[in-house]
Amino acid sequence: MFRRRLSRVVLLTALSASALAVSGQEPDPIKWSIKASPSIADKKTFAIELTARIDTGWHLYSTEKIEGGPSPTRITLLPGQKFEVAGEIDSPAPRSAYDPNFQVATEFYEGIVPFTIPIKSTTPSASSEKVRVQVRYQTCTPTICLPPKLIELETAVSGEEAKPVQAPTAPENPATLKSITTGALVPDFNFTDFNGKSRRFSEFRGRVVLLDFWASWCSPCLADIPQLKNAYQKYHASGFEIIGMDSETLGQKELDSEFAKEAQIKAREIVSSRGVSWTQSTADSSLPIAVGSFGIENLPAKILIDRSGKIVARIKNVSELDELLPGLLSSQP
Secondary structure, three states: OOEEEEOHHHEEEOOOOOOEOOOOOOOOOEEEEEEEEEOOOOOOEEEEEEEEEEOOOOEEEOOOOOOOOOOOOEEEEOOOOOEEEOOOEEEEOOEEEEEOOOOEEEEEEOOEEEEEEEEEEOOHHHHHOEEEEEEEEOEEOOOOEOOOEEEEEEEEOOOOOEEEEOOOOOOOOHHHOOOOOOOOEOOOOEEEEOOOOEEEHHHHOOOEEEEEEEOOOOHHHHHOHHHHHHHHHHHHHHOEEEEEEEOOOOOEOOOOHHHHHHHHHHHHHHHHHOOOOOEEEOHHHHHHHHHHHOOOOOOOEEEEEOOOOEEEEEEOOOOHHHHHHHHHHHOOO
């Protein structure tokens, strides 16, 4: 079987242990398992066998980073262990095809995918230790994409035990689950735009505003961009504004700093490459608004606000704008 040798750079030193998930309602189309096999010739060398079992209809993206594409798979050893990488990660060659979710060619896996990670112990006693591996990945169907997810798996290097490590789930705080309802006045809020400038929502009072909560991994969000551009060009001169609320890390319980940094770069790439000209709020300032003010748990989410600052509707389809905007723009606050 043809196999791809992955560069050692794929196996990074993890900066933190965290869990990433948008909501408990999301499906889990990939089941991971892990085990270790000690070398017969060398008691200090082991092979970690990491296997992804992917549900039918779903696919797992490869380790290759594609500009404007999905989040690539990243496999990391957690720091502070008595092991180090002893070579390159081995995996089957991924498929390559045009991806309608991101409108670019991507590489991905389907079915059962084994990854083999060679490691070696750094101390004589490490053979009795457990090794912990962290995987960050994204999975999609041809029409649906789930947010990037971060998991941990643990196994004894003796091969006697293998299990996923369940990250603790923070209890829901009712104060952060409140949602401003239709007809309510949206309170003023601060945000930082993509140019680093401090802004206020009140700057847009007197105009009809669409708050567009989106992320680079959200394929329906990206699919909406052409229609949003058309609506913006059609109605902007009449008083219509869009504020893009970048929500790359929506649902992330603890900050994965590496992912957050990559997500910021990717969001800006999309805005630039797809000709998005309206105001964009950074994820750091968008997320408290998304969760704390509007109770948003899933993307895309679009909230239409009239000239007086009151919520008109939560938009499910961009085509609704052509029905609502003419009347809203003709009225005065």
